[in-house]
Amino acid sequence: MTLDSKAPKDVNDAKPVCPAPFSLTTVTHRAAVVVVGGGVAGSRAAILLAESGLNVILLEKAFIERSGCLAPGVNALNAYIGYGKTPIDYVDYATNDAHSIARKDLLLSMSKLLNEEALWLESIGLAIHKDSKGRYLERSWRNIQVNGGDLKPLIAKATRAQEKILVLEQILATHILTSDNKALGVMGLNLKTGKIVEALAPAVIIATGGAAGLYRPANPPESQNRIWYSPFNVGSGLAMGLRAGAEMTTLEMRFVALRVADTLAPTGTLALGVGASQLNAKNQAYEAEFGHTTSQRVLAFRRQIQRGLGPCSLTAACDPESRARIYRAYLNMCPSQTLQFLESERALKGQIPDRLTTEIAASEPLVQGGHTAGGYWVERDRRTTIEGLWAIGDVAGGCPQKYVTGSLAEANIAATAIAELFKTGSLKSLSHPEDQPLNQELDPELNQPLTQALAKAHQEITRFSQNEPSLFTAKEITQAARKVLDIYAGGIAAGYAYSFASLTAAESRLTALMELTEGLKADSPQTFAAIWEVKDRLLVSLALVAHLKARKETRWPGFGEYLDYPVLDDSLGFVNSRLTPKGIEIIHRPIYPNGLKSEKSL
Amino acid sequence: MSVKIIPDRCRGCGRCLTVCPGDLIALDSSLAAIKEPELCWGCAACLKTCPYEAIALYLSPAQGGRGLKLTIKKDGTTLFWKATAPDYQTVIVTDSAKAKDY
Ligand SMILES: Cc1cc2nc3c(=O)[nH]c(=O)nc-3n(C[C@H](O)[C@H](O)[C@H](O)COP(=O)(O)OP(=O)(O)OC[C@H]3O[C@@H](n4cnc5c(N)ncnc54)[C@H](O)[C@@H]3O)c2cc1C
Ligand code: SF4
Ligand code: SF4
Numbered sequence: 009m010t011l012d013s014k015a016p017k018d019v020n021d022a023k024p025v026c027p028a029p030f031s032l033t034t035v036t037h038r039a040a041v042v043v044v045g046g047g048v049a050g051s052r053a054a055i056l057l058a059e060s061g062l063n064v065i066l067l068e069k070a071f072i073e074r075s076g077c078l079a080p081g082v083n084a085l086n087a088y089i090g091y092g093k094t095p096i097d098y099v100d101y102a103t104n105d106a107h108s109i110a111r112k113d114l115l116l117s118m119s120k121l122l123n124e125e126a127l128w129l130e131s132i133g134l135a136i137h138k139d140s141k142g143r144y145l146e147r148s149w150r151n152i153q154v155n156g157g158d159l160k161p162l163i164a165k166a167t168r169a170q171e172k173i174l175v176l177e178q179i180l181a182t183h184i185l186t187s188d189n190k191a192l193g194v195m196g197l198n199l200k201t202g203k204i205v206e207a208l209a210p211a212v213i214i215a216t217g218g219a220a221g222l223y224r225p226a227n228p229p230e231s232q233n234r235i236w237y238s239p240f241n242v243g244s245g246l247a248m249g250l251r252a253g254a255e256m257t258t259l260e261m262r263f264v265a266l267r268v269a270d271t272l273a274p275t276g277t278l279a280l281g282v283g284a285s286q287l288n289a290k291n292q293a294y295e296a297e298f299g300h301t302t303s304q305r306v307l308a309f310r311r312q313i314q315r316g317l318g319p320c321s322l323t324a325a326c327d328p329e330s331r332a333r334i335y336r337a338y339l340n341m342c343p344s345q346t347l348q349f350l351e352s353e354r355a356l357k358g359q360i361p362d363r364l365t366t367e368i369a370a371s372e373p374l375v376q377g378g379h380t381a382g383g384y385w386v387e388r389d390r391r392t393t394i395e396g397l398w399a400i401g402d403v404a405g406g407c408p409q410k411y412v413t414g415s416l417a418e419a420n421i422a423a424t425a426i427a428e429l430f431k432t433g434s435l436k437s438l439s440h441p442e443d444q445p446l447n448q449e450l451d452p453e454l455n456q457p458l459t460q461a462l463a464k465a466h467q468e469i470t471r472f473s474q475n476e477p478s479l480f481t482a483k484e485i486t487q488a489a490r491k492v493l494d495i496y497a498g499g500i501a502a503g504y505a506y507s508f509a510s511l512t513a514a515e516s517r518l519t520a521l522m523e524l525t526e527g528l529k530a531d532s533p534q535t536f537a538a539i540w541e542v543k544d545r546l547l548v549s550l551a552l553v554a555h556l557k558a559r560k561e562t563r564w565p566g567f568g569e570y571l572d573y574p575v576l577d578d579s580l581g582f583v584n585s586r587l588t589p590k591g592i593e594i595i596h597r598p599i600y601p602n603g604l605k606s607e608k609s610l
Numbered sequence: 611m612s613v614k615i616i617p618d619r620c621r622g623c624g625r626c627l628t629v630c631p632g633d634l635i636a637l638d639s640s641l642a643a644i645k646e647p648e649l650c651w652g653c654a655a656c657l658k659t660c661p662y663e664a665i666a667l668y669l670s671p672a673q674g675g676r677g678l679k680l681t682i683k684k685d686g687t688t689l690f691w692k693a694t695a696p697d698y699q700t701v702i703v704t705d706s707a708k709a710k711d712y
Contacts, residue, residue, distance in 0.1 A: 070633045074655035079631040135709035158658075158687070158706040178633060199633065231670040233632075233651050234612060240632045240651070270673040336704050339691055343654040343680060344612075346702070347669055347693065351678050354698040 031202040034466075037174065039063040040435075041426060042194045042207040043215060044181045044245065047076030048160075049401025049415040050215030051167045052125075056423035058172035062430060065207045067179045067196055070240065072164040076217055077238045077378075077402070078412070081157035083277060083337040085129070085136075086411035087122050090149035095119035098150060102409040105301045107563050108599065109258055109582065110381055111406035113388050118407055121417035126152065128416065132166045134159055147280040157340035159412075179205050180537050181244065183465040184212060184252040184397060187457030191252075191396035195465040197540075202533045204469060206462060210435050211396050211426050214384070215419070218263075218376020218402040219243025219548045221486070224494035224501065225372050226272065229487070234344070236265050236272040236371050243375060245403040247544035249384055250551060250587040255393040255595065257405040257584045259382040259548075260555035262373035264306050264504060264567045268322070269369035273345035275322055277337050282364060284324035288317040298565075302379070306370055306566030310504070319367050326364035334364065372500055373567065375552055378402035378410045380567075382555075385584055385597075389425035390418055393586075396435070398422040406582075472530035472539055482528055482538035485521050489546055492517045497553055498568045505569040511557045515550065522546045551585055554592040558583045612652035612667060615642045616681075619664035626656040626665060657682045658689065 041057050043050045046068030054066045068075055089098055098119040103110045126144070130136050135155040137145040144152040167173060181196040185208075193208035220237040233239035246256065267273060278284040286295045286309065294312055298304040312320050326334070338345040353360055377383030383405030384392045392399050400418035401410070410418065429435040493499050496514035498506035506514075525543050530536035561577040562570045582597040622640035631653060634645050642664070644650060657665045663683050669675030678698065683690040687707040693700050 070631050071628045073659075074629040074653070075631045079651065079653040079655045133707075135707055137709045155704075155706055155709050157689075157704060227670070228672050230648050231612065231672055233649050234670065234673060235651075238631060238651065239649070271669070332702075335702055339689075339702060339704055340706075343657075343667060343691075344652050344669060344673070346691070347667065347678060347680050348674060350693045350698075350700065351669065351674060351676055353700075354678055354695060355676070 034204045034206060035198070036206040036208065037065050037176070038208045039065045039174065040209055040430060041065070041211045041213065042067065042209045043213045044194055044248075045076070045215035045217060045401075045403070046072035046164075046167070046175065046177075047215060047217055047401065047415075048078055048163065048412055049419045050213065051163050052416045052419035053213050053215065053400060053423045054173045055167055055170055056420060057427060058170040060423070060427035062172065062427065064173045065209065066167070066173055066175045067181050067194060067205070067207060068175065068177050069180045069199070071177050072160075072167060072175060074160050076160070076241065078160040078163075079238065080342055081340045082154065082159055082412055083156060083341040084147055084280075085126050085152050085154055085413050086150070086276070087409060087414040088126060088144070088146075088150050088152050089119065089123055090146045091143070093149050095122075098122070098409075101150065106261070106381055106408050107301065107303065109261060109563065110408055114386065114407035117388055117421055118410065118414050118417045121420050122413045125413045125416035125420065129154075129159070129162075129412075133162045151276075151280060155340060176205065176207070180540065181216070181248065182469060182540055184214070184248045184394070185458065185461040185465060186252045186394060187461050189253060189394055191394055192458050192461055195462070195469070197469060197533055197536060199533045199537055204466065208458070211398070211429070213398045213400060213422055213426075214245040214249060214392075214403055215399075215401045216245030216403050217241035218374060218378060218383070219246055219545070220374050222375065222490070222493055222545055222549050222552065223372035223497075223499040224490040226369060226500065227270070234272065236267050236274065237374055237376065241402070242541045242545055243548040244541065244544040245399070246375070246383065246551070247547045249392065249394075249397075249399070250547055252394055252397070253586060254397065255385040255584050255586050256383065256551060257381070257385040257582050257597070258555070259375050259405075259552045259585070260559045260568075260583055261380045261382055261564060262498075262552070262567050263376055263380040264373050265371040265379070266306050266309055266368055267371050268345055268348070269319070269367035271342065271344040271348050272369075272371055273338060273342035273348075275368060277334060277341065278322050278324065278364070278366070281334055281337060282324040282326050282330050284322045284364065286320055286368065287323050288312045288320050290317060292317070294320075303564035303566035308566075309368065310370060310566065314503070321365050322368050323363055323365040325362060327362070328360070331360070331364055370500070370504075372494070373498065373504070375548060376402045377405045377407065378415065379408060381405050381408040388421075390422040391425070398426065469536070472528060472536060475527055475529040478527045478529045480524060480528070482525070482535070482542045485524055485528075486542045486545065489518060489521050489542070489549060492521070493549055493552075497549075497556060504567065505571050506556060507571040508557065511553050514553050518546055518550050518553065522550070547587075551587070551592050554585055554594060555583050558594040558596075612647075612650040612670065613644060613656065614666050614668070614679075615644065616664045616666060617641055619662050621662055621664070623661065625659050625661065629655045629659045631655060654680075654682075658684070663692075
């Protein structure tokens with residue numbers, strides 16, 4: 009199937025003809041399941057589906073060797089059920105940390121699989137620290153140490169070993185193809201060749217991670233991507249879902265991370281690794297002032313700054329051996345942090361102090377369902393509100409404190425459910441039999457709803473090539489959008505606070521920026537990707553602002569303060585949303601949805 | 611800005627091109643080049659992959675960087691992380707196969 013670039017209406021027209029921006033040929037693939045995002049969750053789901061005999065297409069915008077949050081590596085598995093503890097303990101911990109806005113049914117199904125997935129990681133080659141009895145070494149009851157600097161390449165190797173997985177890399181997925189609220193496949197653009205890729209299947213899994221880079225970051229534009237979360241996860245899975253009509257939940261529970269200042273490195277390595285504690289400028293410990301949840305700890309930090317008691321630090325007594333261990337641990341997860349320690353050693357000209365100390369800071373807010381609970385609204389088997397569409401990992405909502413093992417667990421849950429649906433015949437391939445050889449360029453007769461969905465998506469991709477050269481760039485609009493959220497929707501500049509009036513201002517400015525994106529010109533796959541990603545970010549930002557407006561209370565004061573509504577309102581339940589022709593529609597759902605009357609019915 | 615290609619060492623083998631999570635690296639006149647340096651995450655995936663120690667990671671001035679550069683020499687699963695500046699040098703060894711060697 010080939011789309012011709014739009015011919016000029018009149019060949020004698022004196023105006024220069026818009027050149028074909030990128031190849032407009034299309035490649036079509038079919039399989040039983042399409043997985044979008046070859047990170048932790050997506051790769052694991054693809055492996056399990058292939059093991060159950062299904063053909064899988066895995067779409068990844070970069071390369072699975074190091075894509076996603078795991079590119080730098082990990083030094084712990086942060087979700088684990090330690091000795092003497094049960095999955096229910098984890099459910100209680102995560103629900104409490106979320107100040108009650110979490111789905112216990114989702115948390116329980118995940119928690120039951122955490123340790124099994126840790127075993128799987130060990131089976132593919134992850135070196136896990138053990139005690140003298142051969143048991144995993146616990147950093148805390150829900151956290152074990154690992155030597156995971158190369159964990160992502162190990163997962164990639166296990167993925168590539170599966171013959172039934174077709175890994176397609178450098179593909180930016182842009183659309184979930186739907187008809188009648190039913191998923192039919194995914195469309196994307198090959199960033200290398202400029203070809204449009206259609207991946208068709210009756211089951212689609214979204215595993216694109218969370219949304220970073222919505223807010224203005226802590227570091228200046230030249231190092232704008234030196235953030236904590238993967239800057240390449242821009243929320244496109246959420247945007248695709250919104251456009252397809254999927255319901256989202258709890259986007260307003262933004263994650264503000266307490267991190268090492270400047271490098272934005274995670275602090276758990278110091279807190280759990282050498283028992284470092286937070287001290288303000290007067291050397292006072294303040295961490296537990298408001299309580300022990302993540303949000304309360306961020307609040308305690310922010311209050312020190314507001315009271316003139318900053319800067320604050322993370323400090324521990326540290327012998328040379330522990331120091332060396334911490335340096336190695338950071339090299340395995342955030343190498344910049346070791347570099348920062350070494351820069352300070354260098355400044356001290358070899359006089360290494362017996363205390364390890366580093367300044368801490370709060371990050372810009374981000375939206376994700378891995379630490380916090382923002383993402384797709386899913387059922388217990390991780391199916392979304394769109395038939396044939398599943399969501400797992402950081403893109404799925406309602407189930408916080410996932411981390412690596414929780415993302416793997418969700419992959420396991422979704423893959424098991426999908427394999428079962430194929431086994432029972434509830435899911436069947438599209439018009440062509442599923443045993444079509446993979447990787448073949450097909451041009452079959454497509455059934456009508458699919459043809460329509462494809463035509464619409466094609467048009468949405470190619471229209472940007474037909475624009476005249478534009479005054480603005482996608483980069484400028486990205487920066488403008490970040491400024492809007494920073495100032496009007498509770499970013500760092502606004503001290504994480506917002507009001508109904510400021511959110512209304514954010515909405516109108518974001519809407520104006522979204523209109524500007526329509527005039528942007530794509531003249532290469534890369535410029536198209538930049539345009540598409542700013543559109544994705546703007547759509548997620550608009551949904552986020554609608555969520556912030558609707559949660560008329562201040563539930564997680566560390567993450568954000570709604571100045572018009574400083575107190576709690578337990579009647580709000582979950583704040584959910586859907587994109588309709590009229591804009592973002594807000595839906596309130598009870599804390600125990602889906603017939604789950606109470607905790608007892610878990 | 612987080613990483614720099616060291617031109618004398620780069621042999622244009624292309625290995626780093628296929629590991630960047632942001633797909634930021636391309637070959638330019640048969641040497642690796644970071645397409646949009648301001649978009650670099652600083653994850654060091656490219657450093658870990660380069661067989662010729664041809665990529666250096668550093669901190670920007672806004673991150674408190676004062677010119678110390680990190681490069682990696684690889685030997686199987688063992689990585690030798692070298693931090694160098696005119697007045698300073700140190701090497702840290704990690705091995706992803708050894709859990710104890712944390
Ligand atoms: C710096 C850092 C350190 C961490 N350390 C730890 C730790 O020590 N222990 C722990 O347990 N957890 C840790 N985590 C959390 C853990 O990494 C995440 O929970 C986990 O990676 C989430 O998995 P995911 O598959 O949802 O997302 P990812 O692993 O990020 O995968 C998302 C994938 O989708 C791809 N993608 C995105 N958009 C598109 C698109 N439009 N088209 C195609 N592909 C797309 C991305 O390229 C990426 O490959 C850490 C996270 C970070 C950021
Ligand atoms: S450090 Fe990471 S993000 Fe930067 S160029 Fe290398 S691989 Fe890409
Ligand atoms: S891997 Fe190293 S030598 Fe090869 S192209 Fe990249 S920088 Fe150059």
